[in-house]
Amino acid sequence: MMSPVSRLSFPSAATSAGCLIAFVFAFQLAFLGVARTAHAIEIQEINTAEGIKAWLVEDHTIPLVAMRFAFRGGTALDPEDRSGLATILSGTLDEGAGDLESQSFQKALKNDAVRMSFDAGRDNFYGRLQTLTENKDAAFELLRLAINEPRFDAEPVNRIKAQIAESLKRQENDPETVAIRTWMRIAFKNHPYARNTDGTLEGIAAISPDDLRALKTRLFSKQNLVISVVGDIDAQTLSQLLDETFAGLPETSDAKVVPQADVTAGPIRTIVEMNIPQSVIQFGHVGIKRNDPDFIPAYVMNHVLGGGGLTSRLTEEVREKRGLSYSVYSYLSPFNQAGLFLGGAATQNERAGEALKIIEAELQRMADDGPTADELEATKTYLTGSYALRFDTSTKIAGQLLGIQIEDLGMDYIDRRNSLIEAVSQADVKRIAQRLLKPGSLIVTVVGQPKGIDPIEASQ
Amino acid sequence: MRKSAFSAWCYSLFRMAAASTLLLLAPAFSASAAKLGENVSTFKLDNGMEVVVIPDHRAPVVTHMVWYRVGAADEPAGQSGIAHFFEHLMFKGTDKLKPGEFSKIVARNGGQDNAFTSQDYTGYFQRVARDRLPLVMDIEANRMTNLTLTKEDVLPERDVVLEERRSRVDNNPSSKLSEQMNAALYLSHPYANPVIGWEHEIKALNRKDALSFYKLYYSPNNAILIVAGDVTESDVRELANKYYGPIPAQPDLKPRSRAKEPPHQAARRVIMRDARVDTPRFRRVYLTPSYRTAEPGEGPAFEVLAQVLGGGTTSRLYRKLVVEDKTAIVAGSWFSGDFLDSGTFGLYGSPAPGNDEIALEAALDAVIAEVIEKGITDEELADAKRLLIADTLYALDSQAKLARIFGSALTSGQTVRDVQEWPERIEKVTPNQVLAVARKYLRIEASVTGLLLPLKTASETE
Incomplete structure (x- = not known):
């Protein structure tokens, strides 16, 4: 019953119930940091006989294999009246496949200590497989079954639907989740990005096994597939296993393309009343997409502002100087069809208005003056020096390689990344800060009973 | 992904924290292989500081940790939260560093740092490139005894801790229930107090209390240095002697001794209602021995x-209650034994639509009664062993996780050897031993049952 209490939780950890936040953070980390020392990582490009492509980093130190993969296409493709479909798919693929019914499939995973999981993001559908080397054949065979021959029997489908529905109900009472979901609804209006990735109670209730089969067919194809593998396996063995696992998929799929998304401009302030002692504040506006040439300068800028944990300006002003919040942060959240600049804080109701004013002032100060030379230098040495920390476990390396592939950054990205950071000048950061940060146009959602924050309705 | 996220979410941080240190408590190769951690070495400095080295040369980085054998359960009466509050204050200034400079130096050197507090330990760590190890040792050694606290440092940080408490506990009915259950579980032992502290006691903490806490507990003879990653024992020995070696031991440090629990003779129930609860949630925690206090x-x-x-999902509770009978939407159990004085065994669940918490509790109790009567099957035993031992293999992938496993064990009265031999000890478990612990410790009189319920409806209140 006694969990350790940390001095600082980064947003991904702090909001364990906030799936969206956790997701965007994971996503961002996946392709944004790689390092000077990381050149030791040697990536092999796999092209199998059946046309499956993958990146492999061989390391035989520990008898484990870690694989991450993704199909391009996620919850943003859910039909409007089946909102939650991709999430239910992620929960039911391992609930029975081939001749194995739900319990038999789960037991087979346990028998060989195979770790398999799926996760639906807005733009991508992710899979993970981890296995002891000695059990890799069984692990890949179970994955083959899950991807190619899921059963979608009524019992597990209904059970998982009920669990996701229950999770949704709980999230409706969780202030962090309510704050970010309200924010997304305001920002994206009728665009599919506005929808909760877990869907709606009505959408989930309507989902049938046939809907799941249809989504699987739409989403899973060789053309849509990105794979990275790290660990105790050689290229030839992996090629065979990949062919056995994925060759049965169709070459192409007819997944729709998510339309370009516009982000609503503020100022908008929405207060969601909840009887809690602390107000949870979510703020943000349009940001920058990953393929924008200014993404790296923007990333450096955000690090100085609110991305740098204990050393950021927001932490210094809101937490260290005034004791207003345990956690205060900002981040860039690039989706395929829109970029976001987002941030959050949590402050006792009485002082919520004060905290928000300070945050807005810090955004303005950064937009006006950019970082100091010293801040820029410290940020560069942090970002370049810490890149190697993203490569110290097989699962982390696999995640990095997957992100680099999803974003088409190139196989040499790990070697190039630190020089991209080094090349950022103070003028670059100031320019991007001016372009990006618009404290007068923020959408702010606050959950709680905040003092000193008045609602501002959307214009029109 | 979804399923595991969901079940963990039910028991939230407790389950995660317990599981992460416990399920992974030890590294060792699978049943067929020898014990792991054979490359882990340990030694002591002359001033009593214990050192553990966990080599992992796959990446050129290291995890540097200092664990103090002091936690919330060592706090003076009426000062709950001071161990954790003090952990925050360790990032303020020293004779050489300005407030906040510690983390800035680490970051400027491409490193990450943080700290954590539990009932039995307080830990500080940095993750850096291999060549920055001397630097972080230098500043960590400096703040072991040279912290200078001003009033201006202490008061805003106390507000930060109060905000942390609001975020983690007061804003969250599920956490509030757990805090209340915990307070009801212990009749005399200080584990009854929350690690973060009671709000009114946090508000009264001050600089003087913090400094006397610091002077007594922050010393090399109360600390364990753990370095994991791209290092060798001889590297660490040389550096540790250079940076930590000169710090004198604290002679006034006494053996850790906390109030003992009397026999538990009555089952307790804690019921909390909240407007933000929709589906009821059930939890039960039994008081058990910890690894240190348990019989072999x-x-x-x-x-x-x-x-x-x-x-x-293949466990008895999930299979019977969630899959077969549809009594519950989620159900599970956990054991948490990495503590100095006692451990806990927990059950949790939520009723499925159309059921209530009464039916759920009866169904859980039936499963418990059955295991107390008949024990487990040979097949169940073999399956569980395979999984637990595989978990230790997976833990090998992360130097930071291994460092935490060793730190948590050593600060709760176990040894490096206990950790190394954990897989062998799992392998030796017999069905009779499982039956014996179930019979001996799953006594309702030694438990607290907690219910998180929606507000009463009009018809219920009439």
Whole structure:
């Protein structure tokens, strides 16, 4: 019953119930940091006989294999009246496949200590497989079954639907989740990005096994597939296993393309009343997409502002100087069809208005003056020096390689990344800060009973 | 992904924290292989500081940790939260560093740092490139005894801790229930107090209390240095002697001794209603021994029992209540034994639509009664062992996780050897041992049952 209490939780950890936040953070980390020392990582490009492509980093130190993969296409493709479909798919693929019914499939995973999981993001559908080397054949065979021959029997489908529905109900009472979901609804209006990735109670209730089969067919194809593998396996063995696992998929799929998304401009302030002692504040506006040439300068800028944990300006002003919040942060959240600049804080109701004013002032100060030379230098040495920390476990390396592939950054990205950071000048950061940060146009959602924050309705 | 996220979410941080240190408590190769951690070495400095080195040369980085054998359960009466509050204050200034400079130096050198507090330990760590190890040792050694606290440092940080409490506990009915259950579980032992502290006691903490706490507990003879990653024992020995070696031991440090629990003779129930609760949630926590206080074999037997009863979708509780009978939407169990004085065994669940918490509790109790009567099958035992031992193999992938496993064990009265031999001890568990711990410790009189319920409806209140 006694969990350790940390001095600082980064947003991904702090909001364990906030799936969206956790997701965007994971996503961002996946392709944004790689390092000077990381050149030791040697990536092999796999092209199998059946046309499956993958990146492999061989390391035989520990008898484990870690694989991450993704199909391009996620919850943003859910039909409007089946909102939650991709999430239910992620929960039911391992609930029975081939001749194995739900319990038999789960037991087979346990028998060989195979770790398999799926996760639906807005733009991508992710899979993970981890296995002891000695059990890799069984692990890949179970994955083959899950991807190619899921059963979608009524019992597990209904059970998982009920669990996701229950999770949704709980999230409706969780202030962090309510704050970010309200924010997304305001920002994206009728665009599919506005929808909760877990869907709606009505959408989930309507989902049938046939809907799941249809989504699987739409989403899973060789053309849509990105794979990275790290660990105790050689290229030839992996090629065979990949062919056995994925060759049965169709070459192409007819997944729709998510339309370009516009982000609503503020100022908008929405207060969601909840009887809690602390107000949870979510703020943000349009940001920058990953393929924008200014993404790296923007990333450096955000690090100085609110991305740098204990050393950021927001932490210094809101937490260290005034004791207003345990956690205060900002981040860039690039989706395929829109970029976001987002941030959050949590402050006792009485002082919520004060905290928000300070945050807005810090955004303005950064937009006006950019970082100091010293801040820029410290940020560069942090970002370049810490890149190697993203490569110290097989699962982390696999995640990095997957992100680099999803974003088409190139196989040499790990070697190039630190020089991209080094090349950022103070003028670059100031320019991007001016372009990006618009404290007068923020959408702010606050959950709680905040003092000193008045609602501002959307214009029109 | 979804399923595991969901079940963990039910028991939230507790389950995660317990599981992460416990299920992974030890590194060792699978049943067929020798014990792991054979490359882990340990030694002591002359001033009493213990050192553990966990080599992992796959990446050129290191995890540097200093663990102090002091936690919330060592706090003076009426000062709950001071161990954790003090952990925050360690990032203020020293004779050489300005407030906040510690983390800035680490970051400027491409490193990450943080700290954590539990009932039995307080830990500080940095993750850096291999060549920055001397630098972080230098500043960590500096703040072990040279902290200078001003009033201006202390008061805003106390507000930060109060905000942390609001975020983690007061804003969250599920956490509030757990805090209340915890307070009801212990009759005399200080584990009854929350690690973060009671709000009114946090508000009264001050600089003087913090400094006297610091002077007594922050010393090399109360600390364990753990370095994991791209280092060798001889590297660490040389550096540790250079940076930590000169710090004098604290002669006034006494053996850790906390109030003892009397026999538990009455089942307790804690019921909390909240407008933000929709589906009821059920929890029960039994007081058990910890790894340190258990009879030989009991700790591993508890791990097996928790796995068989409630470790995932093929466990008895999930299969019977969630899949077959549809009594529950989620159900499971856990064991948490990495503590100095006692451990806990927990059950959790939520009723499925159309059921209530009364039916759920009856169904859980039936599963418990059955295991107390008949024990577990040989097949269940073999399955659980395989999984638990595989978990230790997976833990090998992360130097930071291994460092935490060793730190948590050593600060709760176990040894490096205990950790190394954990897989062998799991392997030796017999069905009779599992039956014995179930019979001996799953006594309702030694438990607290907690219910988180919606507000009463009009018809219920009439």
